Amino acid sequence: MQTDDIGGGVTKLSLNGKLDIAGAGAIDMPWSVMMGSRRAIVVDLSGTSFIASMGLRTLIMGAKTVASKGGKMVLLNPNADVAKVLEDSGTTSIVAIYSDLDAAVAAVAG
Amino acid sequence: MGVTAAERIDIPAELSALVALGEQVERFAEANGLPGSTLFAVQLCLEEAVSNVIRHAVLPAGARIGVTLERAAGELVVSITDAGPPFDPLAAAAPAPHESLESAAIGGQGIVLMRRFCHDMRYQHVGGLNRLRLAFPLESASA
Numbered sequence: 524m525q526t527d528d529i530g531g532g533v534t535k536l537s538l539n540g541k542l543d544i545a546g547a548g549a550i551d552m553p554w555s556v557m558m559g560s561r562r563a564i565v566v567d568l569s570g571t572s573f574i575a576s577m578g579l580r581t582l583i584m585g586a587k588t589v590a591s592k593g594g595k596m597v598l599l600n601p602n603a604d605v606a607k608v609l610e611d612s613g614t615t616s617i618v619a620i621y622s623d624l625d626a627a628v629a630a631v632a633g
Numbered sequence: 634m635g636v637t638a639a640e641r642i643d644i645p646a647e648l649s650a651l652v653a654l655g656e657q658v659e660r661f662a663e664a665n666g667l668p669g670s671t672l673f674a675v676q677l678c679l680e681e682a683v684s685n686v687i688r689h690a691v692l693p694a695g696a697r698i699g700v701t702l703e704r705a706a707g708e709l710v711v712s713i714t715d716a717g718p719p720f721d722p723l724a725a726a727a728p729a730p731h732e733s734l735e736s737a738a739i740g741g742q743g744i745v746l747m748r749r750f751c752h753d754m755r756y757q758h759v760g761g762l763n764r765l766r767l768a769f770p771l772e773s774a775s776a
Contacts, residue, residue, distance in 0.1 A: 543680055544680060575743070576681060580739050583737060584739060587735070587737070608677065611746055612742040612745060613731045616731050617731045617737050618734065
């Protein structure tokens with residue numbers, strides 16, 4: 524997990540590799556810390572090669588935590604397979620996906 | 634045409650075994666020239682199905698889970714067997730759709746995803762074993 528403060532109070536988190544059970548477990552602690560401490564988060568999924576329901580759990584729990592503190596988390600640029608998982612699981616109905624960084628930043632900073 | 638490639642993988646009934654299983658499936662996919670999207674679908678369904686067995690079945694100590702990959706003309710068939718009590722994952726009720734981020738339930742999406750990512754799922758309890766058969770379409774039988 525890579526963290527970049529990209530200005531305007533917005534944090535970009537890049538999740539690279541597999542968000543399978545092992546991958547979701549590996550980022551659990553730093554991920555929770557970020558979700559609990561930042562208010563405007565763009566999660567860059569362009570380097571995420573795999574996701575299943577445990578990874579969805581990570582994303583949804585994070586988005587819930589951020590929202591409960593009055594902030595917002597959105598997703599950026601998943602590959603086609605990951606996007607299909609996000610859509611078929613209904614995740615896109617509760618967490619927005621953007622294909623453009625500027626639009627994602629505007630969505631969380633607004 | 635019959636099966637053109639087959640592999641049987643036996644793993645301990647532990648979540649940590651999923652990593653090694655995933656690597657073996659990747660090698661099978663590579664050796665058989667399976668498309669990336671098929672590999673993704675197989676890995677997704679295996680993670681959901683195997684973790685489902687491990688979390689929900691009361692298995693005897695030291696129990697193992699069998700995974701068979703069979704490539705035939707036009708499809709890849711993945712079978713998962715375990716010796717737990719009869720449990721049909723296909724009988725599980727679909728979770729309610731998410732209504733809001735605040736109220737969204739966590740979990741329950743595994744079976745939904747499996748239904749979307751494989752084109753045929755069948756469950757049987759036979760010879761004391763749960764057997765879940767998942768089929769994935771392949772465009773051509775050539776590697």
